[in-house]
Amino acid sequence: MSLFGSEIRERLGKEVEDKMDTGQDWFVTHSSRADYQKAFDNVLHGRLIHDSILARTMRSQQAFAMDLMGYGTALDMPMTGGLAVSLSDKRLVTQQQRDSQKNIGHISGDVLKSTTWVEIEEWIKKNNTQDQGFHLIMCRPIRGIRHLTDRPEVHSVLLQRAWNVLSPDRGVLLTQTHTADSPYLPQWIDILNATPGIHADFHIPDHNQEEIYDTLPTLKLTRLPDAPEKLPQRI
Numbered sequence: 001m002s003l004f005g006s007e008i009r010e011r012l013g014k015e016v017e018d019k020m021d022t023g024q025d026w027f028v029t030h031s032s033r034a035d036y037q038k039a040f041d042n043v044l045h046g047r048l049i050h051d052s053i054l055a056r057t058m059r060s061q062q063a064f065a066m067d068l069m070g071y072g073t074a075l076d077m078p079m080t081g082g083l084a085v086s087l088s089d090k091r092l093v094t095q096q097q098r099d100s101q102k103n104i105g106h107i108s109g110d111v112l113k114s115t116t117w118v119e120i121e122e123w124i125k126k127n128n129t130q131d132q133g134f135h136l137i138m139c140r141p142i143r144g145i146r147h148l149t150d151r152p153e154v155h156s157v158l159l160q161r162a163w164n165v166l167s168p169d170r171g172v173l174l175t176q177t178h179t180a181d182s183p184y185l186p187q188w189i190d191i192l193n194a195t196p197g198i199h200a201d202f203h204i205p206d207h208n209q210e211e212i213y214d215t216l217p218t219l220k221l222t223r224l225p226d227a228p229e230k231l232p233q234r235i
């Protein structure tokens, strides 16, 4: 099942059909937490990428993180559990074993399909019975962004899906966005920051925007308890 109605699915054509996890095209895979830290440095302003997880762990609270469009190698942090979501499971057996000891799951699925999000929702509900959300979501597709179409309305749906599984207890969402979103970002961030319960920040690189060099726009959203369930619309 696709995330979108038949009309938009028709317009998207091939883009929502099954895709290959074409490792040779990605250039970068299995990145470390330090690589993710670097990729989001411009919106982290010197903070550690897993600050929201560390803060909870230090208070002995449960903490969950998700690596969306990745194989979970960056989920190297002290937490209760985590989830990696990618087109297929390209983890080494040693990583799979380590992950299962650390309560890190993996879902093979296309983020453009509803079934993938249903699986994500089920995983987090089953594992985090307290606030049923992730306290950190990281999405660094780099070249994988090409699988997501250049349609800003599709990216809005995906962001809302990620927002739905972000904890309202100061959950942090860090994501790279398509360059097609750049014209909308500054105004939308103002709207988000004017909304109670949402803190938003973004960065648009002013140099080479070719995604293989990992210079995509980045976005950071923090969700507080009084935040709305639906993200405000972009103009």
Ligand SMILES: C[S@@+](CC[C@H](N)C(=O)[O-])C[C@H]1O[C@@H](n2cnc3c(N)ncnc32)[C@H](O)[C@@H]1O
Pocket (backbone or CB within 6 Å): 019, 021, 026, 027, 028, 029, 030, 031, 068, 069, 070, 071, 085, 086, 087, 088, 109, 110, 111, 112, 139, 140, 141, 142, 143, 144, 145, 147, 148
């Ligand atoms: C360039 S790799 C980046 C992997 C990882 N985030 C990293 O930084 O090392 C692209 C990733 O995006 C995933 N991906 C691409 N299109 C996807 C889609 N439509 N749904 C889910 N995952 C997707 C691939 O499975 C792959 O793991």
